[in-house]
Amino acid sequence: MNLEDRVTELESRLAFQDDTIQALNDVLVEQQKLLERLQVQLTALAKRQEEMGWLDGPQDEAPPPHY
Structure with a gap:
């Protein structure tokens, strides 16, 4: 094989x-956007759950019938 080849x-x-590097970068950018959207949704869900009092658990419910 010569130098030109x-x-x-x-x-x-x-x-x-x-x-290949550009394709991998594009995928990485899309994954980062998805991760950011999921973090926003998770934060919103945690806030809603806290507002509804679900994090403390039910306090005034009667025990299930098998007790």
């Missing part, structure tokens, strides 16, 4: 790696 092969590999 080797350089051509390296350029080809570099182009493929650049495409």
Whole structure:
């Protein structure tokens, strides 16, 4: 393999790696956006649960019939 063929092969590999890195970056950006949305939803759910008093558990419910 001569020098020109080797350089051509390296350029080809570099182009493929650049495409792969860009694709991975795009996926990472989408996952970060999804994670941020899920964190906002989780915070909202925790706030609603706290407002409804579910975190303390039911206090005035009668025990189940099998007691």
